[in-house]
Amino acid sequence: xxxxxxxxxxxxxxxxxxxxxxxxxxxxxxxxxxxxxxxxxxxxxxxxxxxxxxxxxxxxxxxxxxxxxxxxxxxxxxxxxxxxxxxxxxxxxxxxxxxxxxxxxxxxxxxxxxxxxxxxxxxxxxxxxxxxxxxxxxxxxxxxxxxxxxxxxxxxxxxxxxxxxxxxxxxxxxxxxxxxxxxxxxxxxxxxxxxxxxxxxxxxxxxxxxxxxxxxxxxxx
Ligand SMILES: *Cc1c(COP(=O)(O)O)cnc(C)c1O
Numbered sequence: 275x276x277x278x279x280x281x282x283x284x285x286x287x288x289x290x291x292x293x294x295x296x297x298x299x300x301x302x303x304x305x306x307x308x309x310x311x312x313x314x315x316x317x318x319x320x321x322x323x324x325x326x327x328x329x330x331x332x333x334x335x336x337x338x339x340x341x342x343x344x345x346x347x348x349x350x351x352x353x354x355x356x357x358x359x360x361x362x363x364x365x366x367x368x369x370x371x372x373x374x375x376x377x378x379x380x381x382x383x384x385x386x387x388x389x390x391x392x393x394x395x396x397x398x399x400x401x402x403x404x405x406x407x408x409x410x411x412x413x414x415x416x417x418x419x420x421x422x423x424x425x426x427x428x429x430x431x432x433x434x435x436x437x438x439x440x441x442x443x444x445x446x447x448x449x450x451x452x453x454x455x456x457x458x459x460x461x462x463x464x465x466x467x468x469x470x471x472x473x474x475x476x477x478x479x480x481x482x483x484x485x486x487x488x489x490x491x492x493x494x495x
């Protein structure tokens with residue numbers, strides 16, 4: 275048997291306790307998410323706002339929805355009432371919009387800064403100096419309705435484990451430096467979201483405490 279629930283159970287057996295599993299359900303039907311839910315999974319990741327909103331409507335309300343995709347500012351309003359973590363923040367403008375929409379719902383929305391760590395040019399994200407500029411800005415200092423919880427990144431899609439280790443290690447280092455410079459006294463800056471189906475073992479080895487797995491739970495997309 276290789277059902278969703280079996281895969282989840284096997285994964286849970288081997289994941290260290292400090293690692294949070296985000297089940298990436300993008301493109302998968304409600305029935306597949308319900309099956310994972312029934313097997314105890316409560317955190318799901320989606321990369322399209324409309325799809326996440328539709329699934330949020332249809333499924334149990336104790337699910338934590340994570341937005342893991344590249345996000346356009348004009349879509350933030352649709353998910354601001356319920357999204358629990360936004361992984362892909364890559365600009366001050368986007369953070370500003372999340373803050374404004376969160377304020378309308380009297381919420382504080384948790385966010386991760388996404389970094390460009392891959393050698394591939396197609397992946398989104400900030401550089402370390404861009405993140406420093408963002409965190410030093412007066413606009414950021416005034417935001418009351420977002421909380422930066424940590425960092426997110428994606429390694430190059432490759433068979434080269436050394437390259438993956440190097441890229442994932444660089445994200446951990448960025449996280450350590452930002453923590454020391456900007457979040458020394460904030461225990462809430464504690465999430466390192468890295469690792470997908472192909473590289474989560476390496477990611478955990480490099481200090482990840484949140485992995486985002488799609489195909490290894492739900493099968494190929
Ligand atoms: C699709 C996706 C994942 C999951 O990928 P798998 O290889 O299926 O585990 C993780 N993170 C992001 C940002 C994604 O877009």
